[in-house]
Amino acid sequence: MVDIAAPASEVEAAPAPKKRRSLGGWVLIAVPYAWLLFFFLAPFFIVFKISLSEIAVAIPPYLPTFDLSEGWQGIRENFAAFSLDNYLWLTEDALYWKSYLSSVWIAATSTAITLVIGYPLAYGMARAPAAWRPTLLMLVILPFWTSFLIRVYAWIGILKNEGLLNQALLAIGVIDDPLTILNTNVAVYIGIVYSYLPFLVLPLYATLEKLDESLLEAASDLGCPPWKAFWTITMPLSLPGVIAGCFLVFIPAVGEFVIPDLLGGSETLMIGKTLWNEFFANRDWPVSSAVAVILLLILVVPIVLFQNQQQRASEKNS
Template identity: 85%
Template sequence: MTAGDSASGAPFGLTAKRTATTGTDIERTVRPRVRRGLGGWLLIAVPYLWLLTFFLAPFFIVFKISLSEVAVAIPPYLPTFDLAAGWDDFVSGITALSIDNYLWLTEDSLYWKSYVSSIVIAATSTLITLIVGYPMAYGMARAPKAWRPTLLMLVILPFWTSFLIRVYAWIGILKTEGLLNQFLLWVGLIDTPLTILNTNVAVYIGIVYSYLPFLVLPLYATLEKLDESLLEAASDLGSPPWRSFWTITVPLSLPGVIAGCFLVFIPAVGEFVIPDLLGGSDTLMIGKTLWTEFFNNRDWPVSSAVAVLLLLILVVPIVLFQNHQQRATEKGR
């Protein structure tokens, strides 16, 4: 019996048994952790493989085309890589790539004006969508629970119809002899039909209508989980409803607001169908410019450069914002 055993009052055999048991417990504890670790790695690898296959690989193909030169050939750009031609041919193709297409985008004002106009139209449409969608989501979250599934279905209902058909329907509503002008003339609000179709106003209407559910749904999910006891406590302390709304409801709903605004703004920047059908000749958006370069001018390298810059304009701010949010969360902890 050792001195430690004497001090603890435990016999040597019992101490050895405890030691052996502890070693077994450690072994049993470590093995499941290793297995969970491998499962976690596999779980993480699946979305990364998905992004690698369906995002990064096409992106690098488009990026390579943006560094090529336009040619009257199939495909309409040079150089093209033939792996069977050998390493020397591959190296010569790499050296033939250039950034001339990106320099061309900076020299022609059409492209940067298209980028600026697209961002302005998308930002304005997102703001209008937020102004319209926040009361809708707030009303749905405060409605009786028996009504919420019905209200949610009404928000999702437009998705049951083709996006193209819904945009075409707005042509019949907004044109000079359309339903909107006929109604306004009938009630006596106007004397002559309004010119709404083929203007930026029609583009705003189309974007807000088409992407409104993308803002309402995440915002409704956030507002529905709001702890109502906070509002009750504020009311007990003498806070009026409007102050409780601005100091409690709005800050707690910001995650849903941010998610919904991203879901509206990102596709709206590259929108093509809505400005093409509802906008006029003065409506300048990068989606229309990209379509013209790719299909009408058959300039694949320039259109690829336009697409790469558009992707960078959208992705870089989102990544920076996510990093900022993550750092703020870590500091809060």
């Protein structure tokens, strides 16, 4: 089955030595390369450019816009009109830096909770009888194919004041008054953990499953208690899977929009939501571009770490 969450663990064999490439070989490289350059990389430069512009009542709603018909002079004037005002604005208004901080905090906390729930699950899967494993793997992957929006939506009906969780808790007498969970940060944590759990379980399961069990047997033969064997053998050896899984949860969670918007409340500050509102409600394209640039800068470090880790894992494999 598809194992997208554990991408580079077994891929990207060491590049073959340089060889003469035919014309067809070059075309093959050029097509996806050009697509990604134009539709993935180039847009970032445009975002950066617009983050230096000013909001305007126009179509498109920012100034200056490039007009090549004015020639060199026009371009120079354009550059002269660029300013860092939007970035200054981000530091002045507390909303923005609070959003960044709280996004990173919410994402980190959710990642930790996901790990606490996901590790036993992945471990249980890897230790299950071999005949069960394909089915268990399938069961983890299946929710991943199911719409993200639907899975978040499903929690609204559960967490509402008159929702199913409160009804159940009231019925068995644990609580006397319904708990307010929906539209709080707790609901956001639940939503992130729930939505991203498969991303963490899949790479973790992949490393745990490959773990050489004779090591554990040797430890137990030598009188090592199981919990100690776990901390000294299983845990360190599964670390690459833990790291890959945590990155796969943390990085997208920082910029999450749907979960804080649908499950969170007015006090839930997340940068994805702030950017969305800036763009769709305030129609301030330059400021939302500046928000995106800073978000990208925050995420560059974990993204590069993630890619290095993937690369190392694949080199070790090949």
